[in-house]
Amino acid sequence: MPAVSDCINMLDSETKAVETPEDHAEELRLWLRLLTCTTLIEGEVRGRLRQRFDVTLPRFDLMAQLDKAPDGMTLSDVSKRMMVSNGNVTGLVERLVDSGHLDRRTSETDRRVQVIRLTKLGRAEFRRMAAEHETWIADLFADLTPKDVRELMRLLAKTKASAQKSAARRRS
Amino acid sequence: MPAVSDCINMLDSETKAVETPEDHAEELRLWLRLLTCTTLIEGEVRGRLRQRFDVTLPRFDLMAQLDKAPDGMTLSDVSKRMMVSNGNVTGLVERLVDSGHLDRRTSETDRRVQVIRLTKLGRAEFRRMAAEHETWIADLFADLTPKDVRELMRLLAKTKASAQKSAARRRS
DNA sequence: CCGAATTGTTTTAAGCCTAAAATGTTTCCA
DNA sequence: TGGAAACATTTTAGGCTTAAAACAATTCGG
Numbered sequence: 001m002p003a004v005s006d007c008i009n010m011l012d013s014e015t016k017a018v019e020t021p022e023d024h025a026e027e028l029r030l031w032l033r034l035l036t037c038t039t040l041i042e043g044e045v046r047g048r049l050r051q052r053f054d055v056t057l058p059r060f061d062l063m064a065q066l067d068k069a070p071d072g073m074t075l076s077d078v079s080k081r082m083m084v085s086n087g088n089v090t091g092l093v094e095r096l097v098d099s100g101h102l103d104r105r106t107s108e109t110d111r112r113v114q115v116i117r118l119t120k121l122g123r124a125e126f127r128r129m130a131a132e133h134e135t136w137i138a139d140l141f142a143d144l145t146p147k148d149v150r151e152l153m154r155l156l157a158k159t160k161a162s163a164q165k166s167a168a169r170r171r172s
Numbered sequence: 173m174p175a176v177s178d179c180i181n182m183l184d185s186e187t188k189a190v191e192t193p194e195d196h197a198e199e200l201r202l203w204l205r206l207l208t209c210t211t212l213i214e215g216e217v218r219g220r221l222r223q224r225f226d227v228t229l230p231r232f233d234l235m236a237q238l239d240k241a242p243d244g245m246t247l248s249d250v251s252k253r254m255m256v257s258n259g260n261v262t263g264l265v266e267r268l269v270d271s272g273h274l275d276r277r278t279s280e281t282d283r284r285v286q287v288i289r290l291t292k293l294g295r296a297e298f299r300r301m302a303a304e305h306e307t308w309i310a311d312l313f314a315d316l317t318p319k320d321v322r323e324l325m326r327l328l329a330k331t332k333a334s335a336q337k338s339a340a341r342r343r344s
Numbered sequence: 345c346c347g348a349a350t351t352g353t354t355t356t357a358a359g360c361c362t363a364a365a366a367t368g369t370t371t372c373c374a
Numbered sequence: 375t376g377g378a379a380a381c382a383t384t385t386t387a388g389g390c391t392t393a394a395a396a397c398a399a400t401t402c403g404g
Contacts, residue, residue: 024310026321031213031309033328038210039255040335041203048342050363058390076352083211088391090354095389112352112399137203138196139341143334148327149198155316155324156205162315163212169311170220222393230360248382260361262384267359284369284382 034159041140048136053129060133062092063101063118063126072117074107101125206331213312220308225301230256232305234264235273235290235298244289246279273297 046057065081066073073081079089093116096102101122107113118126141149218229237253238245245253251261265288268274273294279285290298313321 022310024306026318026325027310027313027316028306030313030321030325030328033325033332034206034210035214036255037328037331037335038206040332040339042207043255044335044339044342046362056362056389074352075354079352083208083215084390085392086353087355087393091390110352110400114353134196134200138194138199140335140338141199141202141331142338144199144327144330146198148330149202151323152327152331153198153202153205155320155327156202156209158316158320159209159313159324160205160212163209163216163312166312166314167212167216170216218392228359228392246382247384251383256360257362258383259363259385263360282370282382286383 041137044140045133045136049129049133052132053125055129058092059096059101060126060129062089062096063122064130066102066116066118067123067126067130070117072115074113074115076113078116096122213309216312217305217308221301221305224304225297227301230264231268231273232298232301234261234268235294236302238274238288238290239295239298239302242289244287246285246287250288268294 042057049055049057049060061082062078065078069077075086075089075093078093079086082089093102093104093114097104097116101119102116103119103122104114104116107115144152214229221227221229221232233254234250237250241249247258247261247265250265251258254261265274265276265286269276269288273291274288275291275294276286276288279287316324
């Protein structure tokens with residue numbers, strides 16, 4: 001068994017290790033921990049929204065997007081921002097229009113487009129929920145120092161950029 | 173308008189700010205960024221699993237739990253580990269039993285309990301998928317240095333502990 | 345100007361997910 | 375020992391989510 005060939009097989013022309021079953025256990029553990037944190041917090045927020053306001057998390061998220069856009073958004077915009085499928089938004093919006101929280105109208109200039117906005121009721125209810133929601137988040141992250149928060153922001157920005165790059169690589 | 177009383181209202185007996193609509197915008201932004209990262213990566217993994225192996229992410233996650241437990245797990249165990257509801261696991265397991273990936277049997281000693289295991293087929297298929305899955309994760313996190321990974325692990329551990337504490341506070 | 349590609353939305357079919365109630369089983373303790 | 379409490383799972387009802395196909399409207403190139 002020539003050890004040399006093993007070594008050669010691990011090196012490409014630029015002397016970087018390739019084709020070796022590399023150990024990516026650390027990244028895997030990081031991903032699982034990231035997922036655990038998100039699932040934990042998301043579940044907590046979901047439960048509190050239901051108990052306090054009898055509203056679901058997706059509805060709250062959609063209203064949060066619209067609260068930032070006084071002039072309304074198209075369904076596609078919402079879909080991209082929330083990172084969910086188009087069909088998903090259709091149903092979500094339908095239920096929120098039925099409950100009187102959203103106003104939906106077809107664009108004057110492009111009849112393909114639906115523009116949705118918060119109604120007065122929708123905005124009032126969202127603001128009320130959002131104020132309390134913010135305190136929940138603060139409490140969930142309470143043990144992090146301001147420095148921890150800054151550092152996490154930085155590292156997660158880097159993570160997001162890395163993942164987006166990887167996703168773009170695959171699509172191309 | 174006595175400015176003094178405003179000030180007094182903002183201080184408790186230990187001279188710390190309380191009862192003030194504090195600014196938790198940083199924590200909120202952190203939470204949204206965390207959620208974005210997770211959603212982005214999760215969506216990417218979901219898509220790759222579907223395209224390469226025609227398997228859903230929840231099925232993959234369940235098999236991953238069982239791969240770590242050669243002696244099998246009860247449905248409750250799985251439910252806690254995956255942080256999903258009991259009823260959810262019931263359906264997921266049913267489909268995986270039907271497709272021949274899981275073996276399910278009632279415990280000899282406690283007839284309430286169902287013990288599930290990977291079948292030979294289930295284990296083989298999972299191992300095949302897991303190997304590739306690990307490379308996807310490595311690629312998604314590729315721009316993070318080993319130091320970034322360590323630091324993120326540390327901060328997310330702190331975040332998890334903080335959130336668990338907050339959740340426990342609410343339940344009590 | 346006309347057809348082809350593109351864009352925005354909805355529909356469809358299937359699966360995922362939750363909370364709460366129901367069912368069956370075991371344990372505990374008075 | 376008998377019944378209440380605890381436990382494990384399933385069922386129910388409703389909503390969320392996706393991918394893919396279908397539909398409708400606009401834009402673009404020849």
